[in-house]
Amino acid sequence: MDNRTNLDDYLAGLGISDADEQAPPPPAPEPAPAALEALSEEPLTVLERFLRGLVSRIDPGLSVTVRETEDALEAEIGGENAGRLAGRDGRTLGAIEVIAYTVLAKQAGRSDLRVRVDIGGFRKRQADTLTKLAERLAIQVAKSGEPHELQPMPPAERRIIHIALKEHPDVLSESVGEGAARRLVIRPRHG
Incomplete structure (x- = not known):
């Protein structure tokens, strides 16, 4: 990977310069056939x-x-x-x-x-880690009978845990909260 330390050099390498930011935007061209x-x-x-x-x-x-x-x-x-x-x-x-x-x-x-x-393979490793976490927490919640609330996480991560616990006989999962504060709660299925 390129180890450039100067952002200006990196942007210049991509064809972007400070002059581009300060110049007024050109009028929108007519769409070319290409x-x-x-x-x-x-x-x-x-x-x-x-x-x-x-x-x-x-x-x-x-x-x-x-x-x-x-x-x-x-x-x-x-x-x-x-x-x-x-x-x-x-x-x-x-x-x-x-x-x-x-x-x-x-x-x-x-x-x-x-x-x-x-x-x-980052996403696959992340999914494996979240699935294992879901399994560990399911055992904990089933034993204690107490719900467990996780920290807020992105929808894709919550989805992995929901799928991992979908068929679990002892617990269920639900998302609570709004926006960036939305988090997942694992609850006992019966009780």
């Missing part, structure tokens, strides 16, 4: 091209594979240094996912498709 053609491109192609362009600037040794599932486009970024790209607690991964969704919506005109990106 832009209209891009709207007819397959979403998978648009996403794959975007992610390949992104990772080639960060670390040319990284690979990208994209596949279509029933409800989403799933991308896997792999390679020797892929794990570093996920960032602390997956924050960079989350940002890449949001940008990828935005590019897909703009370039392919498809805001109805979900985009899931995994980098170096």
Whole structure:
């Protein structure tokens, strides 16, 4: 991965400079025929091209594979240094996912498709950890008979725990709260 320490140098490498920020935005151009053609491109192609362009600037040794599932486009970024790209607690991964969704919506005109990106197996390891946590807490709640409330977490993480406990005979899970404070509570099923 590129170890640039100066943000200005990094932005300049991407073709972005301070002058870009201070100049008034140019008038919106008429859509070029190529832009209209891009709207007819397959979403998978648009996403794959975007992610390949992104990772080639960060670390040319990284690979990208994209596949279509029933409800989403799933991308896997792999390679020797892929794990570093996920960032602390997956924050960079989350940002890449949001940008990828935005590019897909703009370039392919498809805001109805979900985009899931995994980098170096980070999401899979995270799902395994959350599933194990759910199992441990289910045993604890079943033994004590007392509900357990977890810290606020993103919807994708809550969903993993809900799925892990969906068929559990002794406990059930529910989300409570609003917005960023929404959290999961595991309760005894009977009692």
